[in-house]
Amino acid sequence: MGELSGYKGAALRFLEKTGAAVGDVLEVRTSWGTVTGTLVPRYLYGDGEHIVLKLRSGYNVGLSLDGLVGARVEAKGEKPSFAHHPPPRPAGGLPKVLLIGTGGTIASRVDYRTGAVRPAVTSDELYSLVPELSQLARVEPEIMFDILSENITPAHWEKLARRVARAVKEGADGVVITHGTDTLGYTAAALSFALAGVPIPVILVGAQRSPDRPSSDAPLNLVAAVAMAGTAKFSGVYVAMHQGESDDKIALHRGTRVRKNHTSRRDAFESVDVPLAAVWGRDGLEHVAEGLPPRGGEFKPRPKFDEGAALLKFYPSMPGGMVRAAKRSGAKIIVVEGTGLGHVSKEVAGELRLFIRSGGVACMASQCVRGRLDLNVYDTGRDLLHMGVVPLGDMLAETALAKAMWVLGTGASGARAKEMMLRDLAGETTARTFPG
Amino acid sequence: MGELSGYKGAALRFLEKTGAAVGDVLEVRTSWGTVTGTLVPRYLYGDGEHIVLKLRSGYNVGLSLDGLVGARVEAKGEKPSFAHHPPPRPAGGLPKVLLIGTGGTIASRVDYRTGAVRPAVTSDELYSLVPELSQLARVEPEIMFDILSENITPAHWEKLARRVARAVKEGADGVVITHGTDTLGYTAAALSFALAGVPIPVILVGAQRSPDRPSSDAPLNLVAAVAMAGTAKFSGVYVAMHQGESDDKIALHRGTRVRKNHTSRRDAFESVDVPLAAVWGRDGLEHVAEGLPPRGGEFKPRPKFDEGAALLKFYPSMPGGMVRAAKRSGAKIIVVEGTGLGHVSKEVAGELRLFIRSGGVACMASQCVRGRLDLNVYDTGRDLLHMGVVPLGDMLAETALAKAMWVLGTGASGARAKEMMLRDLAGETTARTFPG
Numbered sequence: 057m058g059e060l061s062g063y064k065g066a067a068l069r070f071l072e073k074t075g076a077a078v079g080d081v082l083e084v085r086t087s088w089g090t091v092t093g094t095l096v097p098r099y100l101y102g103d104g105e106h107i108v109l110k111l112r113s114g115y116n117v118g119l120s121l122d123g124l125v126g127a128r129v130e131a132k133g134e135k136p137s138f139a140h141h142p143p144p145r146p147a148g149g150l151p152k153v154l155l156i157g158t159g160g161t162i163a164s165r166v167d168y169r170t171g172a173v174r175p176a177v178t179s180d181e182l183y184s185l186v187p188e189l190s191q192l193a194r195v196e197p198e199i200m201f202d203i204l205s206e207n208i209t210p211a212h213w214e215k216l217a218r219r220v221a222r223a224v225k226e227g228a229d230g231v232v233i234t235h236g237t238d239t240l241g242y243t244a245a246a247l248s249f250a251l252a253g254v255p256i257p258v259i260l261v262g263a264q265r266s267p268d269r270p271s272s273d274a275p276l277n278l279v280a281a282v283a284m285a286g287t288a289k290f291s292g293v294y295v296a297m298h299q300g301e302s303d304d305k306i307a308l309h310r311g312t313r314v315r316k317n318h319t320s321r322r323d324a325f326e327s328v329d330v331p332l333a334a335v336w337g338r339d340g341l342e343h344v345a346e347g348l349p350p351r352g353g354e355f356k357p358r359p360k361f362d363e364g365a366a367l368l369k370f371y372p373s374m375p376g377g378m379v380r381a382a383k384r385s386g387a388k389i390i391v392v393e394g395t396g397l398g399h400v401s402k403e404v405a406g407e408l409r410l411f412i413r414s415g416g417v418a419c420m421a422s423q424c425v426r427g428r429l430d431l432n433v434y435d436t437g438r439d440l441l442h443m444g445v446v447p448l449g450d451m452l453a454e455t456a457l458a459k460a461m462w463v464l465g466t467g468a469s470g471a472r473a474k475e476m477m478l479r480d481l482a483g484e485t486t487a488r489t490f491p492g
Numbered sequence: 493m494g495e496l497s498g499y500k501g502a503a504l505r506f507l508e509k510t511g512a513a514v515g516d517v518l519e520v521r522t523s524w525g526t527v528t529g530t531l532v533p534r535y536l537y538g539d540g541e542h543i544v545l546k547l548r549s550g551y552n553v554g555l556s557l558d559g560l561v562g563a564r565v566e567a568k569g570e571k572p573s574f575a576h577h578p579p580p581r582p583a584g585g586l587p588k589v590l591l592i593g594t595g596g597t598i599a600s601r602v603d604y605r606t607g608a609v610r611p612a613v614t615s616d617e618l619y620s621l622v623p624e625l626s627q628l629a630r631v632e633p634e635i636m637f638d639i640l641s642e643n644i645t646p647a648h649w650e651k652l653a654r655r656v657a658r659a660v661k662e663g664a665d666g667v668v669i670t671h672g673t674d675t676l677g678y679t680a681a682a683l684s685f686a687l688a689g690v691p692i693p694v695i696l697v698g699a700q701r702s703p704d705r706p707s708s709d710a711p712l713n714l715v716a717a718v719a720m721a722g723t724a725k726f727s728g729v730y731v732a733m734h735q736g737e738s739d740d741k742i743a744l745h746r747g748t749r750v751r752k753n754h755t756s757r758r759d760a761f762e763s764v765d766v767p768l769a770a771v772w773g774r775d776g777l778e779h780v781a782e783g784l785p786p787r788g789g790e791f792k793p794r795p796k797f798d799e800g801a802a803l804l805k806f807y808p809s810m811p812g813g814m815v816r817a818a819k820r821s822g823a824k825i826i827v828v829e830g831t832g833l834g835h836v837s838k839e840v841a842g843e844l845r846l847f848i849r850s851g852g853v854a855c856m857a858s859q860c861v862r863g864r865l866d867l868n869v870y871d872t873g874r875d876l877l878h879m880g881v882v883p884l885g886d887m888l889a890e891t892a893l894a895k896a897m898w899v900l901g902t903g904a905s906g907a908r909a910k911e912m913m914l915r916d917l918a919g920e921t922t923a924r925t926f927p928g
Binding site: 366458 | 673755806809810811837
């Protein structure tokens with residue numbers, strides 16, 4: 057670690073001018089106010105356009121050079137250094153787990169004094185961060201992206217799917233993908249389709265509290281994900297996150313049935329209308345649902361996606377023009393989040409009719425989040441069915457969007473795309489079971 | 493009830509040709525298949541374009557004349573008649589409750605043999621439908637609309653708000669509004685702003701099971717709503733629906749904090765991140781939250797709405813063009829449902845910046861449903877704050893949309909509209925309390 061470790065370009069020049077070093081407390085003036093915090097090193101792959109301060113609140117602030125007016129060193133810090141933890145020796149015969157980083161902070165190495173965070177890029181570093189991992193698996197870390205998950209696109213899904221497929225060929229016993237939680241559910245759904253039939257466990261994992269906070273859920277989520285990816289007897293795409301607020305149990309969710317239902321709680325992720333796939337406690341798997349696919353078997357990845365699908369949430373007085381806009385933006389499939397059992401206003405229904413007539417595929421999900429559509433109960437629903445709207449049953453709208461982009465990626469369109477949207481391909485919809 | 497009660501226009505002529513009468517079992521051929529069911533009478537306010545059959549499943553089907561190919565009478569039924577229930581005598585000194593119908597089937601009179609449903613338009617009819625009501629209040633039913641709730645618009649919100657304001661002047665002790673459940677939450681939020689400070693309870697109520705099904709939640713919801721509207725010591729706008737799946741307790745939700753979170757369960761409505769306002773059991777109010785406003789006080793309704801607001805749910809690879817489309821459709825305020833703590837992709841953020849620069853107001857809510865935004869944690873959030881995006885805290889996106897339309901209805905725009913969106917006006921957002 058140098059004096060300005062990780063900084064480059066304009067950011068480096070700015071800091072050199074102020075005489076600052078990593079670990080110093082800086083007062084930085086910006087166009088919108090003054091910020092005081094400890095200068096922390098950048099990620100290995102950070103850009104040259106930002107400096108990062110650790111605030112007293114424990115959060116890191118990234119400041120764009122754009123808005124910086126000036127800075128001064130308020131207090132010199134000690135030169136930071138990562139403590140050296142000699143990694144424990146991996147036990148022999150451990151399963152091989154590929155750990156793919158996408159930019160979530162979960163598999164990052166942290167200096168708890170400065171708050172510096174950077175991806176752990178070697179096994180040794182990773183084991184020194186979470187020593188338990190070395191007892192669970194031979195972990196091979198690989199940073200694929202370093203982006204915030206709100207910027208993940210279908211192009212990233214495709215790269216991830218291809219990498220997992222290669223890992224299967226290379227003999228990995230499991231894959232863990234660390235991912236920002238914001239769009240973790242969308243990515244899990246996307247991979248569930250692209251990797252349907254994958255013969256090993258592929259487990260996405262995130263953290264709601266960054267690893268530089270004492271209350272972080274990162275280490276336990278990671279341990280559980282690696283343990284399950286390495287040794288579980290089942291295969292498929294899943295999400296591993298805290299089951300409750302306490303730091304003891306990890307819920308494993310099916311990739312097509314999981315949703316981030318809270319902005320900040322550790323147990324923000326929930327399986328919607330289906331039981332958990334598994335529960336992991338500190339001593340290993342405590343519960344595994346019946347019917348999960350076993351390891352092994354045929355596998356033909358279909359990793360392509362096509363962005364030509366849109367998600368529209370209906371609301372009172374929504375202009376029909378929004379449907380036309382989605383089409384103009386290139387949507388060949390539109391997933392509508394209707395109200396209740398799957399309804400939209402007459403105006404929006406009329407636009408969906410035109411969209412379908414022009415060759416588009418319109419699908420209906422519900423903004424209720426939980427429960428199943430029924431387009432046979434009310435006039436509106438029957439009109440929608442009649443005009444050819446695809447009823448998605450109990451499929452999550454977010455899953456439906458990812459599926460639509462995958463369906464288009466297979467080259468399907470029109471009637472074939474409709475049929476694929478309807479059919480259960482990766483556990484995304486279940487047979488009707490009427491509540492009450 | 494005549495032979496073809498309620499039918500008119502083309503529908504009447506079609507039925508006359510087939511020789512059908514209400515109560516007969518008809519086999520109807522349509523362009524998409526054949527439907528068999530019992531012909532039921534139309535609502536008093538039904539159109540002349542549909543005939544309605546009651547299927548064996550218990551559901552009613554409305555068939556548009558458009559798609560009808562032919563019909564034949566499969567079996568003659570008995571001439572239907574509503575049983576006469578002499579209404580019990582209202583007790584003296586009961587509170588006066590205005591019961592406004594908007595098209596939900598909840599306050600409808602039902603013939604259980606034919607499944608015929610029509611609004612109960614007189615007190616006598618209503619008391620014969622739910623005799624308990626006569627012991628609770630002098631109920632004055634008034635049908636304002638007869639539409640499916642997905643077709644409710646801000647124009648309807650405005651009419652409802654004006655009617656409630658008039659009821660206050662006329663000395664009503666409470667108002668109950670029956671409403672389809674699909675957009676009940678949006679309407680409750682809208683009225684909460686338009687009627688802020690209303691000196692009596694205004695309780696919206698719906699039913700998840702239509703009154704012609706033995707498992708209907710309609711009667712109990714209605715009894716509870718009328719009881720609370722008439723006698724509760726608090727005022728304000730609320731939603732009354734089943735608290736659980738069993739038919740014994742009714743939850744009272746604050747109008748700005750309630751969401752339909754399940755497509756079909758009786759307890760689909762939930763208070764999000766706040767406690768229930770009250771719980772009603774068969775013997776009356778069992779629990780009332782602290783801090784609800786008492787009856788009485790100053791009241792100046794602001795019933796106007798302006799449709800120039802849009803709700804956009806963000807998703808991976810959402811085209812920036814959707815923001816421009818919302819603006820083109822007339823949106824002066826856009827409520828974005830971002831991911832997690834309130835994030836969108838760089839592309840969408842860029843478009844929001846342009847929207848704001850052109851004088852628009854962009855607000856951020858979270859698609860997580862539960863939890864609170866925090867735009868200070870990550871770069872994306874700080875960028876959004878920096879460009880002037882309004883962070884909505886723990887406000888529901890649906891509530892935010894209704895609020896935006898109301899804010900515009902007051903004539904506010906620009907900085908004034910921003911300030912109103914931020915400020916808590918009707919309990920729609922609460923002071924920060926960090927979980928964990």
